[in-house]
Amino acid sequence: MAQTRNPAMPHPDEEGNAPGAGTDQDERDSAALRGVDRALGVLLAFSRETPSLGVTELSERLGLTKSAIHRILRSLMAHGMVTQDPETRSYSLGFRVLALAAEVPGEASLRQICLPHMHWLRAETEETIGLYVVAGDVRMCLEELESPQLLRMAAGVGRCFPLDSGAASKALLIAGPANADLWRRATGRLSAERRARLEDDLERLRATGYIVTRGETVAGSSSIAAPIRVSARGEVLAALSIAGPASRFDDVRIERFAPLLIEAVERIARDLSALYGAAPAAEARAVAGRV
Numbered sequence: 599m600a601q602t603r604n605p606a607m608p609h610p611d612e613e614g615n616a617p618g619a620g621t622d623q624d625e626r627d628s629a630a631l632r633g634v635d636r637a638l639g640v641l642l643a644f645s646r647e648t649p650s651l652g653v654t655e656l657s658e659r660l661g662l663t664k665s666a667i668h669r670i671l672r673s674l675m676a677h678g679m680v681t682q683d684p685e686t687r688s689y690s691l692g693f694r695v696l697a698l699a700a701e702v703p704g705e706a707s708l709r710q711i712c713l714p715h716m717h718w719l720r721a722e723t724e725e726t727i728g729l730y731v732v733a734g735d736v737r738m739c740l741e742e743l744e745s746p747q748l749l750r751m752a753a754g755v756g757r758c759f760p761l762d763s764g765a766a767s768k769a770l771l772i773a774g775p776a777n778a779d780l781w782r783r784a785t786g787r788l789s790a791e792r793r794a795r796l797e798d799d800l801e802r803l804r805a806t807g808y809i810v811t812r813g814e815t816v817a818g819s820s821s822i823a824a825p826i827r828v829s830a831r832g833e834v835l836a837a838l839s840i841a842g843p844a845s846r847f848d849d850v851r852i853e854r855f856a857p858l859l860i861e862a863v864e865r866i867a868r869d870l871s872a873l874y875g876a877a878p879a880a881e882a883r884a885v886a887g888r889v
Contacts, residue, residue: 765823769837820847
């Protein structure tokens with residue numbers, strides 16, 4: 599039997615969609631794109647000049663309501679793209695931004711510059727070599743070359759640790775309270791006694807150029823780390839560490855590792871200076887941004 603159409607019923611289009619269906623989908627797509635644009639706008643509002651922003655500041659910069667900014671920030675926090683300072687309630691870029699950037703090749707990235715020297719240091723020490731950077735209120739392993747020995751320590755690229763524990767964290771904190779923002783993020787929740795011990799450790803680090811810790815982040819482990827300085831003011835861009843089982847890190851080996859570590863960070867600093875001149879603070883962070 600031949601089928602007849604009810605003239606009162608809308609005819610489907612060539613793809614079988616009823617009239618109006620495409621329009622509804624287009625509206626949903628447009629709304630989704632607006633949401634993406636707004637989220638990107640929030641992320642791009644952060645910069646070297648404004649590393650931390652509050653809801654009110656973001657609302658004024660982007661012309662969005664505070665409730666809209668709150669919703670966007672909650673979503674970004676859920677994905678690790680931003681972090682919030684529990685004391686000031688302000689926001690900054692999260693570690694996932696660095697983790698994503700680590701997958702993007704750069705013409706002269708920090709990892710590329712450091713890797714040859716990390717390979718040299720691993721060959722000299724036969725221990726795990728790690729490159730760490732500050733990522734919000736934690737330190738993140740940006741690159742790692744594992745020890746060739748069967749018994750070894752490994753953090754894993756992208757792994758994050760507290761800023762107040764471990765040799766690499768202390769190397770990143772070498773400026774201490776002089777870097778007020780970083781110091782607050784690292785020590786805001788510490789007791790006065792713990793903060794004082796940390797300042798004592800940093801004094802020893804400044805005197806020797808390196809710091810040794812044992813079992814602070816992983817029981818049975820030990821590490822020695824030094825800061826990578828690149829700016830004319832000696833600003834720290836990253837930290838380089840040698841890590842392994844505490845049983846192998848006796849005083850004799852530490853005494854042998856220390857000058858090798860210092861030589862490696864000096865080589866990296868020379869390479870950075872050759873590429874970026876004096877490498878002032880802004881350029882230094884740009885190098886890290888191209889991880």
